[in-house]
Amino acid sequence: MLCLSQNTAKSPKEYLEKNGIELIWNPVGRPLKEEELIAELSKVLPVHGIIVGVDPITRKVIESLPDLKIIAKHGVGVDNIDLVAVKERGVIVTNAPGSNSESVADLTWALILAAARQIPKADRVTRQGRWDRLVGYEIYGKTIGIIGTGQIGLAVARRARGFNMKILAYDKFPNEKAAKEIGITYVSLEQLLKEADIITVHVPLTDETRGLIGRNEFEFMKRTAIFINTSRGEIVDEEALYEALKSNRIWAAGLDVYSKEPPIGNPLLELENVVLTPHLGAYTVEANLKMGMAAAKSIVQTFKGEDPENRVV
Known part of the structure; x- marks a missing residue:
């Protein structure tokens, strides 16, 4: 699994690792472009889940991940995710309403x-x-x-x-x-x-x-x-x-x-x-923790075969 957000708080990381999930981090500390996403993800296949901030999860990105099960938004808005493409593939999308x-x-x-x-x-x-x-x-x-x-x-x-x-x-x-x-x-x-x-x-x-x-x-x-x-x-x-x-x-x-x-x-x-300001509305310690935990719980629930909370698609 690739966790794209370098800003995820400590507790969500520990929660994911406790549940046996391997974490692979965004290597550059900023949102990745489409071609960068595809290149980085290709290095760590199979990828079963993504925790994403504002990185563009386009059709090309989704099609490059044959084992993808869930995209968990580290935030609320999902306009950076191609929802038509995920529906076609049967990939779950969740967000974290109210967290920020x-x-x-x-x-x-x-x-x-x-x-x-x-x-x-x-x-x-x-x-x-x-x-x-x-x-x-x-x-x-x-x-x-x-x-x-x-x-x-x-x-x-x-x-x-x-x-x-x-x-x-x-x-x-x-x-x-x-x-x-x-x-x-x-x-x-x-x-x-x-x-x-x-x-x-x-x-x-x-x-x-x-x-x-x-x-x-x-x-x-x-x-x-x-x-x-x-x-x-x-x-x-x-x-x-x-x-x-x-x-x-x-x-x-x-x-x-x-x-x-x-x-x-x-x-x-x-x-x-x-x-x-540089799109930092959600960047507080408190919101970061709430968004991170919501995304982590959605990942774990999906991997356990459960229907995750805050499901968008």
Whole structure:
């Protein structure tokens, strides 16, 4: 079995080894590309299971593994796995729902505050010996617009209550129970974009959500709006976002995800009014342990002939 994630916590490793599973690690410490995956996996055949982060598990990768039984996602989103191909092969796919919700929500708020108060720029000028008094925006009492109210979106909303914010949300399938408990008002996407001071994206990547936020959507936003994306880069038209930031059509953005990762050569890297992090929303000690244990348990259950928990396919 090949465990692709070098960030797996100690307990999941011990659990797998205790159950007699041989572990083979990603040798480079970063997500592998398709051709790299195929090359590395070919060295250790037979491979019966994979624990995967954001590495692309394409049809070619799947077809190169005749003994593959399970792909366990070390996280939640499975958009990097060819689900059509795994269904055809009868390969099981699992994920770890809820395991990283609080961690991603924490990072979302870190990006909100960093963008609102220009913290990265303030850090740089202070280290340079300058004493620039950068002017930002308060968050307290403002309106937040949450696009997507799954577990992460709701975790973001709960934190917004501490800032005494008006909470707007857009979701094709509103969670009315949570709305009542937290104090969320569901509105149309257009209304959310027009009224929110902070707009944060928490929908999964699907054919329907790809390119959901583009030029038209940025035109609806306030000039003082802060746009946050900790979901998937492909949900946003990055060229339109660049133009909105460059022209000061919106105040700032905070991004943890990109259409191409790492975002080498991405023009967004040139702008000072965007805060950038390297897709680390789920990278906390706590989330890492929960994701790792969920993946490890799914592997063991499958190898024992049981139907694993959190099965996606």
